[in-house]
Amino acid sequence: MHEKRVVVITGAAPYLGGPSTWLPLRQAAPDLSFIEVDTLDFADSADISIACRQAILEAARDAHCVVAHNAAAKPAIEAIAQMSRSLPVLLLSPMLVRHTTPALQVVRSVINSNIGRQVLTALARSKQARLLNDRQFLKKQMSLLIGEAHISDAILGEAAERVADRRTAHAIERTAEVALEITKPIDPAVDAKVQLRTVLLGTSPLDQKTAARMQATVLPDVWSAAMIEAPDVVAQALRELL
Numbered sequence: 001m002h003e004k005r006v007v008v009i010t011g012a013a014p015y016l017g018g019p020s021t022w023l024p025l026r027q028a029a030p031d032l033s034f035i036e037v038d039t040l041d042f043a044d045s046a047d048i049s050i051a052c053r054q055a056i057l058e059a060a061r062d063a064h065c066v067v068a069h070n071a072a073a074k075p076a077i078e079a080i081a082q083m084s085r086s087l088p089v090l091l092l093s094p095m096l097v098r099h100t101t102p103a104l105q106v107v108r109s110v111i112n113s114n115i116g117r118q119v120l121t122a123l124a125r126s127k128q129a130r131l132l133n134d135r136q137f138l139k140k141q142m143s144l145l146i147g148e149a150h151i152s153d154a155i156l157g158e159a160a161e162r163v164a165d166r167r168t169a170h171a172i173e174r175t176a177e178v179a180l181e182i183t184k185p186i187d188p189a190v191d192a193k194v195q196l197r198t199v200l201l202g203t204s205p206l207d208q209k210t211a212a213r214m215q216a217t218v219l220p221d222v223w224s225a226a227m228i229e230a231p232d233v234v235a236q237a238l239r240e241l242l
Helices: 019-028 048-060 070-081 102-112 114-133 135-142 153-164 166-172 175-182 188-193 205-213 231-241
Strands: 004-010 032-038 065-069 089-092 197-201
Touching (some): 019 153, 032 048, 048 070, 048 175, 070 188, 102 175, 114 153, 114 175, 166 175
Parallel strands (some): 065 089
16 A cells, blocks of 8 residues: 655744654654645745745645645645645644735735835844844744644754744745735635645634634644644544545
């Protein structure tokens, strides 16, 4: 029997996305083969969103499932929708905008203005400088994604390395571009093409909002990164999809 291959990707860069991010799931599912896609790799691309979708599409051609965490949900669905065969997707705490609202339109307008872009970039640069010099601040920022008890030394150390990575510095200069892509609603026709999906949520404020508008399973012991906080549950969900 051929080994099942699973593409994994998170949009929570630079905090997550390296080998330590997916190690708990690898250990929980030794029967599966994992292909990691790192969104930091697209920091220098002419169009980050297109590069991300293309990388997922290429990685998924011979795969059996895609696991997308956080802001990676949208490019993952868009990539799978381009495929000629049905491929299941497991969404973990997805940041997925499906409908526009007046408030969202205002936010996007501000982001897209010259002043908005300058302010966002300046804030991102300032934040990176603090993250580089304050490990406790880095841990606090990561606790927005992961329950603090699950932030291991390995995961925190990897996050520190990623914050210092030259790719992160390049990505910071594209902060407004990325923010616009994240807040852009997914095309309903594209979203509807991916029928085989399972959604797992935690208990973070963002996940609670997602649970109110999307059919999903809420994991009470998870904050917002189930692949780290509940890898056995994610592994079982994968096996059921496969």
